[in-house]
Amino acid sequence: MQWNDWRLRTKMAVTFTSLFVVTAAVLGGLTYFHMKRDYTERTLDLVDASLAQMTITLDLYAKDMERLSLAIFGDPIIQRIMRQPTSDYGVQYDNNEITHRLVQLTAPWPHIQGVYLFAEDGRLFNLSKGGAPSNEYSVKQEPWFAKLGDEVEPSMFFWPTGPETMALRDPQLVFSLIRPINDFQYSLPGQRLGYLKIDMSVLALKSILLGSERGDDALPLRYMLVDEGKNVLYDSGDEWTGRTMPDELAEAATVPEGSANWAGTRYLFSSNRSDYSGWTIVAIAPHADVVKQSDKIRSLIVVAIALAIAVVGAASYVLASGISRPLAALAKNMKRVETGDFKVRANDRGYRDEAGRLSRGFNLMLESVDRLIHQVFLLELREKDAKLMALQAQINPHMLFNTLNIMKALSRKQGVHDVADMAENLADLFRYSMKGWNEPTTLEKELENVRHYVRIQEMRYKDRFKFEADVPDSLLRLQMAKLSLQPLVENAIFHGIEKKIEGGSVRLEARMIAESSEANGVLDVEISVADTGPGMPEELVDRFNRAFRQDDSVAELEQELAMEGKSGIGLMNIHKRIRLLFGSPYGLRIESALGAGAKITIRLPNEAETGREKG
Template identity: 35%
Template sequence: MKRWNDLLLKTKMFVVFSAVSLFIVILTCIIFYYKNVSDIKSQTYALSSTITRQFSLTVELFIQDIERLSVSIFGDPVIQSNLLEHYSTNNEVVQNAIELAINRQLFTYLQPRPFLQSIYIFALDRNVYYVSKANGEKVSFSLQEEDWYEDNEKKLKNKFFLLPTYYEATYGGRKEKVVSFVRNINRIPYREVIAYMKININVNVLKGMLVPPGRNEVEQKMRVFIITDDGSIVYDNKDELTGRKAVGLNSAILAQDSHYGDLDWNGRRYLYTVKRSAYTGWSTLVLIPNDVIISKQKRSQYILVPVGLLAMLLVALVSYMLSHQITLPMRYLMMKMNRVELGDFSERMEIGGNNEFGRLSRIYNKMLDSISRLISEVYESKLAEKNAQLSALQAQINPHFLYNTLNIMKSISRVKGVDEVAEISESLAELFQYSMRNLHHPVPLRDEIEHIRNYMNIQQHRFGNRFQLRIDIPDSLMSASVLKLTLQPLIENAVIHGLGKVKAGGYIDVRVRKQGELLVIEIADNGRGIDEKKLESIRHSLESRSRMDDDEDGARGIGLRNIKQRIQLYHGELYGLEIHGATDHGTTVRLTFPCLTYKKEEASDSHDYIFGGG
């Protein structure tokens, strides 16, 4: 499996396409082969059944002609009168005349029919009247010598019966194979039996009834038999078994009227069809060697094998071309991606069409555009953060001098007894000290609140009791982690821009709540508020980071924007700052932080700036 996974996609597609196509071709050839074999067998059975049925019907018609001939002989007045006279006289001269008259009349029936070999009329006594072609010798000399006579009543109940093939002597010592047609002769108009008739038929006449084999291989190799119920062979088209009996054929197949199937005979496999004639009592059996079917199967194989090989070759070629066509754009894309891996983000795919590779090219180009944009944004964000840190470090230079100066002023004010100046100096010094340490690190919320109190302590010396600071924070949230110097600038905005002209009754509310995973801090005042146009300008500045006009609200917007940027740089885009307000209805600023507990380790890598004091 590992080696398979390591193969190229082009190789995998070629192997899979070729294997599947090869399977389909082989399956198709197998189905075609067996279907062809089945069709050949069906056609062979159909041909064999047709031959069997036609041959059986032809033999029936021929025997019917023989029966009609026997009726003519049976009813001939000369034969009837002479047979009756035969029984009424013992005079030899008369008997010779009777024999001459009967034989002459029988000859008139025998001579014009080439298929007849001889005709016998057996009197009930030991006399026999006989005519034969080619002066054949008489074989039977009395009725009592005939084997069939002992069971004649049973055999003659259907008017006639047929005797199996046997040999009859002819002129020159030759022997002909004949079949005998036997029936009784009744006295007319009575049903009294006065004699028996036997008509010997030359078996060769049956050859003419069978259609001569044509060019069809099946017809040339088939065996045709006419068989009696006791297994005697009346006729064999190969003239090998005619007149024989018990030649190894299964007698069970002859018991049925009409059927077909397979059988083994003389060590070979045959397809057979059989048709039994109710009229003659004979069964026509046609055997076709299974070799004929096999030879046709081989001929179909000779066609299937090259066609299958050609189809496999074409499938393999098409599979290779298709896999190459599919993987070519992918290799081109991999080449582009290798260049991007080396840092070249200018590589772009050429988009062609609206197929899968066209869409993939568009997605790839959009992905590179997004990566380039993200790299620029991250670079600008890091650059802005570094600039903010540099500005903070630069801003610590002047607070350093002021911090030392304020400590000197506090010491002198204590010595001189000016406690108010000393208190303001102390609060201002703490403000500077807090703002100079770890600007980019979080602090607990209580430190930020203490810083607000120091700032308000100074402002109350300036504004007196014109407004007050109200703080609503649960004790459990005092240790929450917030960024340093994010609340004091908002308090300063509220004092300067909101409550600066308020004479009395002003307030600034600081409310902190936990909402799910958020820490929400709201700073609200009841000052003069912001008109809708300026509020929209500030919000636009917060979203677009554009520089505002240099007025008091522009300065406020820049401060708000810096706070929001610091929060999002540290915690992410989900957090930040929102502002709400209206003219003469105050202003509310809402900060959102992740609700985290401050840990001292957060500022463990910070640098404290220690300044000397007086």
């Protein structure tokens, strides 16, 4: 039987099933590879976090070792014995006294394998778990002694892991701290008295690295601690401790993370370097172990897809046979709509096939028609309400303005001149802000508006603050955003002067600057408002200036300040209006420090005609 001879439901079932198989296979494959990559990245992130914590712990341990060496270095008894060839009590007494001091100083350090003091005259003092070395042992036999002959001699350094050099029995693997001992005596400052070596068992490194591992379900990570010379101080696999790191893994100590092939196995690695000690912790894990969990997920995806194919094949066949019935019912309802019956609805059984979507779309269309008819009626009512509200909005400001003028007239009539002056200045402020507040104005008008505001505040604060304005006549016609200066003066008074008992001063200054943002070379103008108040924290000043420089950060800072209960939204508003009128780089800038007052500066183009709008 040919394809054209198949029944419609069979065609639809086969088509749906085939498409689902292809889609499921593609999506399953993409899901698997994405989850595999995501699991690997998350694993490396967890390892990175663990290595960072280990590095901190190792740094603390190394710094504690340095402090221990300084305690031994500067001990008065050790300094005296190292300085004098012999004491009056004999060499044995000196040995006992230094041993007693070393026991006291190293008691909290269970992993110390030995402490050795080499005097310049050849004497050797020690406290060692491996037994006392021969008195004939010379410091020049130590492998690290040659490093002290460099032109720039280190004051302290760590020597890589190796067997104890002076143990009489069962030498242990240790890493060492080496420090020259100089004289503290004022008469011989800096004279070399000898050398200090502290041997620390690698068990200390083991307790730090392996003590930070996670639970039983953690990856089988292998840790290597490597110094700057690629010497392995500790290997949790016990294979490379005290040896040079293999070349295949050398890159792992120089990059944060990656993969490497070693001994025929692919490994993933992550590393973290200490800036203090120069040591690098490298964690490696077989790649197969890292993706093992992803392989389990792959098997689950395959099983799930197979089951879904079987279910979808059967469901497609059943659902295809029911498509024709809803389509016929829908056609019947459409004929009723043609006659003007908009209340008819298709029988929507909640199916998600094409017939179900058509039924729901048909019903939504009819509901939309009814809703639009109702909305047209409501819009007509709202239009009438809006006209009434607009009339009311015009009446209220004029009523308040007229009331202020009545108060001024009555106050002057009754001789209350302060109230009359305040009402007059307030009316002028109100008149200025009533119209065209979002249009550009001139510096002269802004300055006049500021003076009205200052007169009101002078009546309130009396002699607590002094206001000065230094504006050249040549800049009075400068174009600027309306209501941009008065809020800055208000901010200076309320946040600067009001908080100081002794009061202060506010200075408004305008000047041309030696910078230009224009192609024609016309100089820009800066208008600043400075106060002698308590100033602002440096962190808050930086947040404002950073937002002013980056327009997309202004809205974010407004939200942050609102959540923190701080002011600053007015400054944001002024800056945004300046940017809308004149573009970048014009706007606000703040200079302030605690105890040094605050200065807010507006930068504007030197335009004396009309404003402009830029993106």
